[in-house]
Amino acid sequence: MYDPERGYPAVVPCVLYDDLTAVSGWLTEVLGFREVVRAALPDGWVGHIEVERDGFIILLGRRGGPLGDTSSLTQVYVDDVAAACERATSAGGSILDEPAGRPWGVLQAVVADPQGQRWVLTRHVRDTDPADWYGRTLGPVPG
Template sequence: MKNPPDGWPRIAPAVFYDDAAAAIDWLTAAFGFEVQVRVENEQGQIVHSQLVVNGGLIMVGQAGLSPDRTYLRSPQAVEGANTQALAVFVDDADAHCERARAAGAVIVAEPTTQDYGEDYWSERGYQARDLEGHHWWFMQRL
């Protein structure tokens, strides 16, 4: 197998928003993502984007933009349903949670420490819901 392009992990999830442009701005402010690529059409809709954080990469796209991809929806378009949750490792879960809360994230589960035993690891993490209903887990390895 050939390596992915430089800067790409072997898996890169894509999440879709009704207002992807606003979501990108919010994700950078709330969760600390950095925009690597942002491609807009003439109407200002996001055709493609790549956001990075701590060595990870996600793509954020505009829901309903393409007639052959009508299955791509924001959770708010399907009564809050989610078929995925994104997990991100951070350096300080408590500080990250406060940043997200200040930006308007709904904190679904406050930061807690989980010890999975001697054979595994311990981590501190929390869960949040973003402005359109995507669920996120943020974890700090201890």
């Protein structure tokens, strides 16, 4: 899971909302997406949903938190997250979240380009069981 070498998209738009369940329902009903991953805490709070259509993934995330009023960002898989961060800052960007391992088996950092758009630089590190991070797979996920 989350491995571009096995078919997970190398570029994934991440759109941030207050009510992920509602927007997932809308995307399913109106645009023909299907929900493939959902991460919800035991109390029902949903923090992450992935929807898929024709091999294309959109990640739905929670608005707020460390990203403030950001409404979207784009996840891009790279071979070396630290080197990509260095290139980003050398080219006038800034690091908003230093490279760190995530429970879902990736190394990630968040950078802003010179005009303020946010990019999640990601590298697949290992496969994980979604249950380990309160996720569950609802259908086949590319990669």
